[in-house]
Amino acid sequence: MTPGAGGVDPVPIFAALGDRTRLALLSRLADGEPRSIAALSSGGPLTRQAITKHLRVLEEAGLVASLRVGRESRFAARRETVDQARAYLDGVSAQWDDALARLKAHVED
Amino acid sequence: MTPGAGGVDPVPIFAALGDRTRLALLSRLADGEPRSIAALSSGGPLTRQAITKHLRVLEEAGLVASLRVGRESRFAARRETVDQARAYLDGVSAQWDDALARLKAHVED
DNA sequence: CATGACGGCAACCTCCTGGTTGCCTATTGA
DNA sequence: TCAATAGGCAACCAGGAGGTTGCCGTCATG
Secondary structure, X not given: OOOOOOOOOHHHXXXXXXXXXXXXXXXXXXXXXXXXXXXXXXXXXXXXXHHHHHHHHHHHOOOEEEEEEOOEEEEEEOHHHXXXXXXXXXXHHHHHHHHXXXXXXXXXX | OOOOXXXXXXXXXXXXXXXXXXXXXXXXHOOOOOEEHHHHHOOOOOOXXXXXXXXXXXXXXXXXXXEEEOOEEEEEEOHHHHHHHHHHHHHHHHHHHHHHHHHHHHHHO
């Protein structure tokens, strides 16, 4: 968990992203428009229940937020969490750069 | 899989990242230095076999590359694949921006 | 050359995950 | 008011993931 070290645990985020169905759901929600469970499960081959479970996983990872409105619950993507995942990967890359920089400095001293 | 659309399948990459042990391994390897399986499994509580399995998962996701050297196989992180994951998340964020931009344009027309 | 370190292979176990089905509650609206 | 729609809850199931142990091949070296 070394890189970034920004409090947030990236593991559940990546785990949530590591499933095709969930990644597709997030992608559909990534325009910011909240959608109901029924809307999200219609069309696809999966049961409403399966979609619900995936949405809960995304929600617990913070990638999505739900809001109950009348008899339906609308889900929308949370950009913040996506950015945290990006930041973590940035940290990993930065580690590389630092190592290279140190190596270079050492060679040039 | 919509965002980025750059050929590479991001799902196995995120799935590989979505495990604490593997994320820690990648983090240790992210300085570019290749390390042997024995080196990577010494210290931690896990068996060499467990570490090996995790390394194979990382390798199949393209996050790591192995090179046999004498009697040991050395693993090193592959920056390229980390960047592909980042690029995917960039694509997700971009979808947001586009939607907002379209909305704004629509309001202002 | 014989011994120890490195690692692959396979069997096995347990628990979690993705998915289904059935049923029940609540809200909507004709 | 009552039927239809949206969704929650729980049980259940198959398969995969993470991990262990045991054993065997290979390379290095005292």
